Amino acid sequence: MIRQGRKRAIYVCPVAEPGIVDRPVIKTVIIALAGLVFVLWIGLAYWVNKDARRRTRNVFGVGVATLVGLVPYVGPVVYLLFRPSETRNDARSRAAELAAFETIAAGRGTTCPVCTAPVEADFLVCPVCTTRLRGACAHCDAPLQPLWQICPYCATPVAPELDLDAALTQELHAVATLDLAAETADL
Numbered sequence: 645m646i647r648q649g650r651k652r653a654i655y656v657c658p659v660a661e662p663g664i665v666d667r668p669v670i671k672t673v674i675i676a677l678a679g680l681v682f683v684l685w686i687g688l689a690y691w692v693n694k695d696a697r698r699r700t701r702n703v704f705g706v707g708v709a710t711l712v713g714l715v716p717y718v719g720p721v722v723y724l725l726f727r728p729s730e731t732r733n734d735a736r737s738r739a740a741e742l743a744a745f746e747t748i749a750a751g752r753g754t755t756c757p758v759c760t761a762p763v764e765a766d767f768l769v770c771p772v773c774t775t776r777l778r779g780a781c782a783h784c785d786a787p788l789q790p791l792w793q794i795c796p797y798c799a800t801p802v803a804p805e806l807d808l809d810a811a812l813t814q815e816l817h818a819v820a821t822l823d824l825a826a827e828t829a830d831l
């Protein structure tokens with residue numbers, strides 16, 4: 645009788661063993677872990693959506709990014725690999741910087757090329773260092789851009805200015821030819 649009782653006790657135990665999952669503590673831990681996994685999944689998807697909105701205004705792009713972000717855990721990593729490198733704020737500040745540089749560069753155009761004193765667009769001569777900035781029309785005295793072939797105000801053709809470089813080269817050439825002729829005569 646006693647042996648049978650023991651055997652029964654032994655049989656009861658294996659039945660109880662699989663029920664470990666049903667123990668309240670273990671059950672709570674499993675539910676908590678599942679909840680954590682779920683919250684982390686949704687949180688990552690939400691972060692991908694938020695990050696995509698910071699980087700693009702394109703609704704379609706944000707939608708695709710969010711869908712990719714919803715793929716549990718792998719999606720956000722894939723998103724990180726392919727997301728635009730620049731946020732919209734970065735792009736905006738870069739554009740502002742570029743515009744500021746362009747303004748400075750444009751401002752540089754209205755300075756004397758010799759002494760960098762600020763000059764007006766219609767100045768003929770730099771008032772500080774007296775460098776000739778541009779020619780004047782022979783007929784109406786309007787300031788002319790160096791490339792203009794005709795005065796846009798009175799349609800007078802611009803007389804070709806004396807090219808100092810070309811004149812000097814010609815002069816040197818003439819002198820060299822003369823020297824050569826003199827040497828030949830001496831011989």
Ligand SMILES: [Zn+2]
Pocket residue numbers: 756757758759760761770771772773774775
């Ligand atoms: Zn000057």
Ligand SMILES: [Zn+2]
Pocket residue numbers: 781782783784785786795796797798799800
């Ligand atoms: Zn003119």
